[in-house]
Amino acid sequence: MAxxxxxxxYAQSYAAKLARVDVVAAYPITPQTSIxxxxxxLVVTGALRAQYIKVESEHSALQACVSASALGARAYTATSSQGLLLMHELLHWASGMRTPVVMGVANRAVAAPWSIDVDHADSMSQRDTGWIQFYAExxxxVLDTVLAAFRLSEDEAVRLPSMVAMDAFYLTHTVEPVDVPEQADVDRFLPPRSKVGTLDPHRPTRLGSFTSPEHYTEFRHAVASASKAAAQLAPTVEEEYARIVGRDLGGPLPRYLTDDADAILVTMGTATTTARSTVDALRAEGRKVGLAKLRRFRPFPSEEVRALGRTGARIGVLDRSFTYGAAGAAATEVMAALYAASPRPLVRSFVAGLGGRDITPALVRSLYRHLLEEEGPEVVWADLKVPPGEATAEALHG
Amino acid sequence: MAKLTIPAEELLRSGHSACPGCGAALAMRYVLKALGPETIVTVPASCWTVIGTPYPTTALDVPMLDNPIEATGASVSGLRAALDALGQKGLTVVGFAGDGGTVDIGLQSLSGMLERGTDAIYVMYDNEAYMNTGIQRSGSTPSLAWTTTTPVGGASRGKLEPKKDIMAIVAAHHPVYAATGNIAFPEDLIKKVAKAKALSGPRFFHVLAPCPPGWRYDAERTIEVGRLATDTHLFPLYEVENDRYRITRRIERPKPVADYLRLQGRFDHLRVEEVASLQEAVEARYRRLLALESASA
Amino acid sequence: MTAGLASPLPPPIDTPLATVPSDTLTTASWRTFRPVIDRGLCTRCNLCWKFCPDIALELDAEGYPVLREAFCKGCGICAVECPPKAIVMEKEV
Incomplete structure (x- = not known):
């Protein structure tokens, strides 16, 4: 371990190298480019023995990975924002063809208007594509999750693609000390791919195919079952990772000081770090607040959310994206998971941190205060500069 | 008993779902005869998605992968990379796409595949419109042809714009090999595909694939229509090898283009002066081809 | 044919991987006309076989074309292309 x-x-790049990917196909986009x-x-120096396809678009990047994976290669790509949106069609192909591609996503806001800074609208827009989705803090x-994602994706019972998302700039361009596992340990954790279900280059089969109503539903259901299998297998994969590499990944919804909490905030990505320090500060002041990090959004950890609901605390879900006409995407999932809970906890959808706006300790404090003290609306845009309806040019630009 | 002039081996299976008299089915049959069993085919949304027969059946005696309509160039790159990475040698990777999936929506990925030098063969089977969706004009539909989106009536005379010159677009990428082919001349096509198979790098084929329902002629006339396309100089057979042009079927006394047009209902509405304008355009294009041939000799 | 495949694999139930050869299907019902071959006129030039889009003609040991009835769609290319006109299309009854 170094x-x-x-x-x-770079954590993404080194993880792909440690995974000994066979094929990389990628197209540059800020802030994914340095991956x-x-x-x-790594390929040019021979440190990674992989075929690197310089594609002319993200759409082609994922197509190349899907085709390579269809033949049994371990394939990796990475993208962000508009690039992920352009890939959307292929995301469905990847899960439908059962090709376990792993993709790094630098979470970045989507146009219009242009923004190169963090939010989660890009990957949240892909939630119904059958991909496993992780969000790193x-x-x-990032590095550990990419390795674990390959193992989970490639399991014979799963064979679904994964994306490992990380916040633009806060993670993509910020350096931290990272323990890089030994290659031998990674090799033990992540053996070469099983070729089940793939296109054998020597057998005349057709992968993809054209179905009638007689068969289509069953293939969709197979993806649903595989997603369920991914949720069931994930703990085993993480235990293996902990046993071999020595780090606990924490499951899909690691909790912090939630057992006696009156208010719990659910966060994703780097907002978690800010929220955790704020929890410490509030605890020091005697406020009983807690935190749960939504590390895996798909398959959604409904059981873990229900367990969180049994604390009796009020729950606020902080989304860095919005599902127009509804609420934050993670909030709607938390609400749905808790629908049958009795008593049903109060759940509030907080939207903040769009287009790179800072999620500050002061903001997090205001969210806990809102949860504990207000009966307010179900959906709160928590960091709007001016309340809706009162926006004037002066207020916005002044 | 005459000797066979094309290989006996069939890698296209019977039972496929092509329309009677389908040129695209013949194109696949001949291309696979030339390439043999060590071949992988990737096919975008096109007539061939359906011709390949529904799940759980498949019409090819080689592996086939489906890909979305605009991504054939990327799919061949992915397949080649996987074979190289996994040490699988001796396989030919083929993208087999329609004209709309190549000259329109798929042009970007084709260009990418040619530019990055993917070691694969891209075959565009050209039935000159979006035939799988029911005869809508594509960039490869010829001037003045009727289609359902270039109807004839009132002031409209069918498609106004000329056919996109995909061979010129491909040649501008300087691939190791590019050629036209015609299902009416299988020996010429198979010879070229076999030649291309022995090369490495990006290779491209533009194969004319007449379409009875789309071109509005009786299914029995597919070969006749195809033959006239070449023998009128409208669809000359040639190859471009390392930027050198060579005509592979030379017709000293071409037939009038009108002979080709009159067989097809999609040109039924043409007036004498419109036929004459098409004749002129064909002659001008052929002169340019001759000039390219002599300039690169 | 492709090496190593003695019989088709059963399709995997969770992957859209088609494994059954299409010649287990028949397209005979598509046909309105059928080609009738006059061996007396046939010169065994094999053009009919060469141009058949449906691989519905096979050549027997002597080089005569034989119709594979299950697959002929009745397009009539063979009849049009036959130099001695040894094939005529007759309406199915």
Missing amino acids: REVLSGD VEKLAD SNQE
Whole structure:
């Protein structure tokens, strides 16, 4: 185990290298670019023996990975924002063809208007594509999760693609000490891919195919079952990782000081770090608040959310994206998971941190205060500069 | 008993779902005869998605992968990379796409595949419109042809714009090999595909694939229509090898283009002066081809 | 044919991988006309076999074309292309 100082982008690149990926296909986009630059270096210097396909778009990047994976290759790509949106069609192909591609996602806001800064609208827009989705809080978690994602994705019972998302700039371009596992340990954890269900280059079969109503539903249901299998297998994969590499990944919804809490905030990605320090500060002031980190959004950890609901605390879900006409995407899932709970806890959807706006300790404090003291609306845009309806040019730009 | 002039081996299976008299089915049959069993085919949304027969059946005696309509160039790159990474040698990777999936929506990934030098063969079977969706014009539909989106009536004379010159677009990428082919001349097509198989790098085929329902002629005339396309100089057979042009079927006394047009209902509405304008355009294009051939000799 | 495949694999139930050869299907019902071959006129030039889009003609040991009835769609290319006109299309009854 070597400790290195790595950006989130480089943590992705080194994880792909440790996974001994066979094929990389990627197209540059800020702030993912240094992932693919580093991979190009690793391939050119021979540190990574992989085929690196320089594609002309993200759409082609994922198509190339899906086709390579269909033949049994371990394939990796990375993208962000508009690139992920362009890939959308192929995301469905990847899960439908049961090709366990792993993709790094630098979470970045989507246009219009242009923004290169963090929010989760890009990957949240892909929630119904059959991909497993992880959100990392630190660069260490990025590296560990990419490795675990390969193992989970490639399990014979799963064979679904995974994306490992990380916040633009806060992780992609911020360096942290990262423990890089030994190659031998990774090799033990992540053996070569099983070729089940793939297109054998020597057998005349057709992968993809054209179905009638007689068969289509069953293939969709197979993806649903595989997603369920991923949720069931994930703890085993994490135990294996902990046993071999020595780090606990924490499950899909690691909790912090929730057992006696009156108010719990559910966060994703780097907002978690801010929220955790704020919890410490509030606890020091005698406020009983807690935190749960939504590390895996798909398959959604409904059981773990129900267990969280049994604390009796009020729950606020902080989303860095919005499902227009509804609420934050994670909030709607938490609400749905708790629908049958009795008593049903209060759940509030907080939307903040869009387009790179800072989620500050003061903001997090205001969210806990809102949860504990107000009966207010179900959906709260928590960091709007001016309340809706009162926006004036002066208030916005002044 | 005459000797066979094309390989006996069939890698297209019977039972496929092509329309009677389908040129695209013949294109696949001949291309696979030339390539043999060590071949992987990737097919975008196109007539061939359906011709390949529904799950759980498949019409090819080689592996086939489906890909979305615009991504054939990327799919061949992914397949080649996987074979190289996994040490699988001796396989030919083929993208087999329609004209709309190539000259329109798939042009970007084709360009990418050619530019990055993917070691694969891209075959565009050209039935000159979106035939799988029911005869809508594509960038490869010829001038003045009727389609359902270029109807004839009132002031409309069918498609106004000329056919996109995909061979020129491909040639501008300087691939190791590019050629036209025609299902009416299987020996020429198979010879070229076999030649291309022995090369490495990006290779491209533009194969004319007449379509009875789309071109509005009786299914029995597919070969006749195809033959006239070449023998009128409208669809000359040639190859471009390392930027050198060579015509592979030379017709000293071409037939009038009108002979080709009159067989097809999609040109029924043409006036004498419109036929004459098409004749002129065909001659001008052929002269340019001759000039390219002599300039690169 | 492709090496190593003695019989088709059963399709995996959770992957859209088609494994059954299409010649287990028949397209005979598509046909309105059927080609009738006059061996007396046939010169065994094999053009009919060469141009058949449906691989519905096979050549026997002597080189005569034989119709594979299950697959002929009745397009009539063979009849049009036959130099001695040894094939005529007759309406199915």
